[in-house]
Amino acid sequence: MAVKFDVQNLNAWFGSKHVLKNINMKIEENAVTAIIGPSGCGKTTFIRCLNRMHEITPGARVSGKVIFNGVNIYDNGVDPVIIRRKIGMVFQKPNPFPMMSIYDNVAAGLKLNGVRDKKILDAAVRRSLELANLWDEVKDDLKKSGASLSGGQQQRLCIARALAVQPEVLLMDEPCSALDPIATAKIEALIRKLAENYTVVIVTHNMQQAARVSDYTAFLYLGELIEYGPTEQIFENPKHELTERYLTGKFG
Amino acid sequence: MSRIIDTGLKELSATLYRMGELAHRAVLKALIECIEGREAHKEVREMADTLLAMADHIEDKAFELIARFQPVASDLRTIKSYMKIAYDFARFGRYALDISSINKQIGGLRNCEEWINSYVKEMSEKTSEMVRLSIESLKSHNTQIAEKISEKEKEVDRMYFEFLDELIKCGATTKCAVSSVLIVRYLERIADHAAYICESIIYIATGQKEVLR
Amino acid sequence: MDYYKVRVVKNHLVQFLVYLALFSALVPLFSMLYEVVARGFSTINIEFFIKPTPTVGEIGGGVANAIQGTLITIGLASLIGVPIGLMSGIFLSEYGELKLSAAVRFLHDVLNGVPSIVIGVFAYTLITRSIGFSVTAAAFALAIIMIPIVTRATEEALKLVPMSIREAAIALGIPRWKTTITVVLSGAKKAIVTGILLSIARIAGESAPVLVSMGFWRWWFAGLNRPVANLALNIFIFAMSPFENWITLAWGSALVLILLVLGISIAARVLTKGRY
Numbered sequence: 001m002a003v004k005f006d007v008q009n010l011n012a013w014f015g016s017k018h019v020l021k022n023i024n025m026k027i028e029e030n031a032v033t034a035i036i037g038p039s040g041c042g043k044t045t046f047i048r049c050l051n052r053m054h055e056i057t058p059g060a061r062v063s064g065k066v067i068f069n070g071v072n073i074y075d076n077g078v079d080p081v082i083i084r085r086k087i088g089m090v091f092q093k094p095n096p097f098p099m100m101s102i103y104d105n106v107a108a109g110l111k112l113n114g115v116r117d118k119k120i121l122d123a124a125v126r127r128s129l130e131l132a133n134l135w136d137e138v139k140d141d142l143k144k145s146g147a148s149l150s151g152g153q154q155q156r157l158c159i160a161r162a163l164a165v166q167p168e169v170l171l172m173d174e175p176c177s178a179l180d181p182i183a184t185a186k187i188e189a190l191i192r193k194l195a196e197n198y199t200v201v202i203v204t205h206n207m208q209q210a211a212r213v214s215d216y217t218a219f220l221y222l223g224e225l226i227e228y229g230p231t232e233q234i235f236e237n238p239k240h241e242l243t244e245r246y247l248t249g250k251f252g
Numbered sequence: 253m254s255r256i257i258d259t260g261l262k263e264l265s266a267t268l269y270r271m272g273e274l275a276h277r278a279v280l281k282a283l284i285e286c287i288e289g290r291e292a293h294k295e296v297r298e299m300a301d302t303l304l305a306m307a308d309h310i311e312d313k314a315f316e317l318i319a320r321f322q323p324v325a326s327d328l329r330t331i332k333s334y335m336k337i338a339y340d341f342a343r344f345g346r347y348a349l350d351i352s353s354i355n356k357q358i359g360g361l362r363n364c365e366e367w368i369n370s371y372v373k374e375m376s377e378k379t380s381e382m383v384r385l386s387i388e389s390l391k392s393h394n395t396q397i398a399e400k401i402s403e404k405e406k407e408v409d410r411m412y413f414e415f416l417d418e419l420i421k422c423g424a425t426t427k428c429a430v431s432s433v434l435i436v437r438y439l440e441r442i443a444d445h446a447a448y449i450c451e452s453i454i455y456i457a458t459g460q461k462e463v464l465r
Numbered sequence: 466m467d468y469y470k471v472r473v474v475k476n477h478l479v480q481f482l483v484y485l486a487l488f489s490a491l492v493p494l495f496s497m498l499y500e501v502v503a504r505g506f507s508t509i510n511i512e513f514f515i516k517p518t519p520t521v522g523e524i525g526g527g528v529a530n531a532i533q534g535t536l537i538t539i540g541l542a543s544l545i546g547v548p549i550g551l552m553s554g555i556f557l558s559e560y561g562e563l564k565l566s567a568a569v570r571f572l573h574d575v576l577n578g579v580p581s582i583v584i585g586v587f588a589y590t591l592i593t594r595s596i597g598f599s600v601t602a603a604a605f606a607l608a609i610i611m612i613p614i615v616t617r618a619t620e621e622a623l624k625l626v627p628m629s630i631r632e633a634a635i636a637l638g639i640p641r642w643k644t645t646i647t648v649v650l651s652g653a654k655k656a657i658v659t660g661i662l663l664s665i666a667r668i669a670g671e672s673a674p675v676l677v678s679m680g681f682w683r684w685w686f687a688g689l690n691r692p693v694a695n696l697a698l699n700i701f702i703f704a705m706s707p708f709e710n711w712i713t714l715a716w717g718s719a720l721v722l723i724l725l726v727l728g729i730s731i732a733a734r735v736l737t738k739g740r741y
Contacts, residue, residue, distance in 0.1 A: 053632070081639070082638065084638035086638075089636035091632065091636075095629040095630055095632075095633045097634070097651070098630065098652045099652055108648070109637040112634075112647060161633075162637065165637060235325060236325065237325065237329070244325050247324045248323070248326055248327050
């Protein structure tokens with residue numbers, strides 16, 4: 001299988017606080033990789049380094065390389081805006097654009113990048129909503145406000161919005177933590193479906209979710225990558241004692 | 253730090269240890285009965301039935317823990333292995349019952365050739381030692397004890413084939429031949445299951461599936 | 466228990482005092498409204514809205530030119546003040562972590578507190594001295610009064626848009642400046658418009674800076690370098706005059722002005738009804 005991200009010696013800081021320490025990891029293409037670990041271990045910071053979102057926080061700094069499609073995204077000539085179009089992101093709390101309809105939300109990425117042709121936009125909106133398993137539920141009224149949907153639907157709307165710009169990767173930061181179990185199950189099924197065509201990296205504090213949904217699991221602790229491997233191996237027979245203790249809940 | 257699953261795991265292992273003790277007693281009783289000729293079939297039958305019921309109970313309890321707590325890593329390996337070990341203990345009971353049935357049915361090894369009796373006696377000792385070792389290794393989760401069983405298992409195997417050779421060479425009264433072959437066969441199976449138990453102990457500790465036979 | 470009874474009495478006492486304070490605050494408001502309505506109502510007729518200021522001694526007449534003038538003045542002032550206020554507000558909100566921002570915020574607060582007459586004098590010095598008493602000067606002064614209000618309203622409105630919305634837009638690969646003027650601004654639209662409306666209501670009632678920078682004008686609009694008639698200023702001039710006619714018109718103008726401000730405030734409230 002091909003490597004989508006080759007992370008080399010990635011370090012990240014918030015001001016003087018060193019939050020990611022020498023991460024080396026190869027993320028597989030068209031697979032789901034889960035990042036797990038206790039609170040504050042740097043999981044969210046890590047994925048935000050993959051699409052250059054970490055640096056928008058004042059005082060944030062990154063060193064090391066993230067090689068994506070053969071190019072180090074942190075090279076001098078690379079425009080982060082272009083990177084972010086290829087690497088989409090979905091956040092913990094669903095955040096559809098307020099005051100915008102469902103249609104406008106999904107089309108936002110395309111419209112704001114200059115696409116005007118209504119036919120293209122219509123097709124893109126439909127395709128994205130179908131990909132996100134939301135089309136059937138909203139197709140009768142795309143003009144409804146994005147905020148009028150339920151939590152689970154809003155999250156799928158955000159996924160559709162991210163998919164509309166046709167990224168290659170989808171980064172998900174605890175996408176289900178604000179949702180009820182049924183909505184969660186729908187999104188997990190969606191993630192498995194998306195993995196056929198996209199590389200998905202999902203941060204989750206729910207170990208069972210990582211076990212259900214991912215092909216590979218990475219365990220981060222205090223900013224370091226402790227263990228990384230196929231999910232069934234990590235969850236049946238972890239090699240590192242820290243991993244074992246975290247998975248069995250023996251962390252003090 | 254105690255976790256919710258710990259109570260369930262403790263209950264599971266306590267039941268398993270009791271099973272182990274009971275299985276050991278059943279095997280011993282059946283063997284003594286067979287070698288010294290004492291009647292104990294009813295007792296052994298009761299023990300075997302209890303062991304079956306306990307194995308069912310352990311399986312149910314294990315599934316309950318899996319459904320409720322979604323255990324992973326060492327917890328998962330432990331629960332999986334406990335289910336297998338419970339089955340192995342139940343088999344001890346079954347074989348003990350089988351041996352006891354031979355005594356009842358055919359009369360055991362009373363009045364059999366001396367060499368047959370001493371062979372069976374030696375194999376019995378080795379086998380019950382293996383049973384004891386396997387239970388000890390389970391209780392202490394000691395993989396070194398588990399490793400030791402590999403030698404013993406090979407010995408019992410060797411003795412089993414030797415006995416068959418000897419029997420064919422020397423011959424014996426039909427009753428003795430049939431009884432002894434069956435008994436020796438069951439002993440060999442008990443030894444196998446004792447080895448399985450130790451393999452499971454190693455699997456819990458290391459996640460590796462070693463073969464000790 | 467005795468302590469309980471004492472507490473009950475204290476409760477009632479404080480409640481009474483609170484209601485008393487409320488009435489004391491409302492009394493001047495209502496009595497003023499009553500006066501204005503009572504005295505101004507009779508003046509209001511069609512003529513009032515059609516005819517310009519009457520000359521001294523003339524019967525009848527109206528404040529049509531003052532209404533025109535006021536609308537032109539606040540229109541011109543908005544043209545200058547709103548864009549500047551908007552952009553300042555956007556700067557403070559989106560780039561608020563810079564050291565420059567703290568200084569800008571402080572200066573806006575100072576500007577907010579400068580007496581309007583002083584601003585009028587400033588406009589006089591700058592504009593009136595060069596092009597004469599004019600609506601431009603008055604609009605300039607009023608714009609300066611508007612700017613801090615619009616800036617503050619814009620900044621607060623933008624601050625209410627959660628960071629997650631901005632992040633969602635940035636994560637879509639939209640450049641930062643575009644996220645600000647499209648996504649963020651659209652989320653804050655209502656609050657900003659409300660702020661603008663309230664600032665307009667404020668300057669509609671300013672008379673001192675208008676007097677100093679533009680002066681009194683009796684006729685219709687006559688060019689950007691000439692003054693225009695102004696409702697608030699008219700009230701001042703008319704009320705102080707010895708002419709019966711003008712005094713009556715003053716009450717009418719006061720009523721119209723109050724209704725104008727009231728109307729704008731109600732519009733602002735109605736707009737904010739449908740928020741998130």
